Amino acid sequence: MKDFTSRLLLILSVAAAQVSFMACLSKSFVERDDAILFDDIVTNQNDEQADEPAYNPTTGRFIAPANGTYRVENSGPLFVHLMRNEDIVASGTNHDDKFETTSCNAVLILKKGEIIWVRLKHGIVFGGSPSHYSAFSGFMLAPTS
Ligand SMILES: *[C@@H]1O[C@H](CO)[C@@H](O)[C@H](O)[C@H]1NC(C)=O
16 A cells, blocks of 8 residues: 555656656757757747746756756767756767767756756767757656645
């Protein structure tokens, strides 16, 4: 019975979590050591703060709208760091000049206001719409107090 109740609470809390985003690059991005501005929005849902999008395409930053467990991911060429505030939480690289794909992802327990972004360390991130070669996405798995 205890197991059933905890499973039910988990299902209810997952159903209540409505924070998700996916943004892609409409064209290649060549700035160095700066936030990649994923400008082509596929999903941008924030039921925690309905007036604020979860992801801001003008800054390239996702700001956690509530305490919770989140899954975030970046995929695309070439050499990238997945950033939590000013810290690297995951990296992806193929260390060459070809358009090979790399990806990095993380599961994080975030406090409201923490910032997730993708920093281009070196090279060019290949982008194009509607093909969406490169994407930055994430969602809240479950809220925490
Ligand atoms: C979020 O977490 C922080 C730090 O653990 C806590 O101080 C704050 O009260 C929490 N906020 C909510 C809305 O639960």
